[in-house]
Amino acid sequence: MVILKLPEEIERLKTSNRIVAEILAELKDRVKPGVTTLELDELSEALSRKSRVVPAFKGYHGYPFALCTSVNGEVVHGMPSDRPLVSGDILSLDFGVIYKGYVGDAAITVPVGTVSDTAERLMKVTKEGLYCGIEQAIPGNRLGDISAAVQQHVEAAGFSVVRDYVGHGIGRNMHEDPQIPNYGVRGRGILLRPGMVFAIEPMVNEGNYEVKVLPNGWTVVTEDGKLSAHFEHSVAITENGPEILSQMQ
Numbered sequence: 400m401v402i403l404k405l406p407e408e409i410e411r412l413k414t415s416n417r418i419v420a421e422i423l424a425e426l427k428d429r430v431k432p433g434v435t436t437l438e439l440d441e442l443s444e445a446l447s448r449k450s451r452v453v454p455a456f457k458g459y460h461g462y463p464f465a466l467c468t469s470v471n472g473e474v475v476h477g478m479p480s481d482r483p484l485v486s487g488d489i490l491s492l493d494f495g496v497i498y499k500g501y502v503g504d505a506a507i508t509v510p511v512g513t514v515s516d517t518a519e520r521l522m523k524v525t526k527e528g529l530y531c532g533i534e535q536a537i538p539g540n541r542l543g544d545i546s547a548a549v550q551q552h553v554e555a556a557g558f559s560v561v562r563d564y565v566g567h568g569i570g571r572n573m574h575e576d577p578q579i580p581n582y583g584v585r586g587r588g589i590l591l592r593p594g595m596v597f598a599i600e601p602m603v604n605e606g607n608y609e610v611k612v613l614p615n616g617w618t619v620v621t622e623d624g625k626l627s628a629h630f631e632h633s634v635a636i637t638e639n640g641p642e643i644l645s646q647m648q
């Protein structure tokens with residue numbers, strides 16, 4: 400069941416997602432060779448305390464950290480570690496908070512030092528794919544319009560869309576209906592209505608779309624070991640079109 404949000408609920412989601420965006424921006428500024436992802440995780444917790452919000456991921460189905468840090472061939476749910484980042488890595492930072500009972504959720508992928516042309520292009524295409532999907536988040540469209548727009552952009556660039564993990568509705572719970580695949584068919588799926596709030600989050604692989612989960616039970620990696628990128632925004636569907644709640648102003 401897709402839960403429509405009232406204007407006052409959207410206001411809370413705006414606040415939670417704005418805080419997520421601000422914290423992601425601070426984390427991004429810290430990323431450089433030599434920094435560890437555990438340090439970034441600790442910073443995300445400190446910044447959450449400062450903003451008086453609760454990290455949404457920590458304890459979620461037993462996840463032990465506030466932040467997901469997915470490096471290179473890690474797709475999503477990478478766990479912070481004491482391995483220092485090195486120039487050439489790409490790092491996905493996925494973060495969420497709860498503010499007055501409402502969840503914010505967003506992700507970015509950033510370069511560490513200097514990265515390959517392929518890595519740059521993968522990040523650029525993934526971010527563009529997210530925005531192609533967001534453009535379709537308008538009343539009267541269907542869910543498949545979002546999915547197909549992401550897929551088309553990504554595949555036209557020669558990359559592939561992860562199938563096993565998808566975006567989601569968001570509100571009082573981090574994961575609400577509907578599921579939002581990054582592949583699909585235009586004109587199919589539920590009708591989009593004002594008051595729906597979606598976390599749209601393409602995960603894009605350099606090689607094929609197959610992924611597997613590491614023995615730690617969390618970290619999703621590409622099966623072929625090639626790079627993967629991930630961008631996510633939480634977006635409200637309004638009468639006037641999509642409103643990105645997790646955008647840095």
Ligand code: MF3
Nearest residue numbers: 455456459462467476493504
């Ligand atoms: N942004 C991720 C998602 O949308 C965060 C969930 S990871 C977990 O699914 F650690 F919280 F489980």
Ligand code: CO
Nearest residue numbers: 504598600631
């Ligand atoms: Co999400």
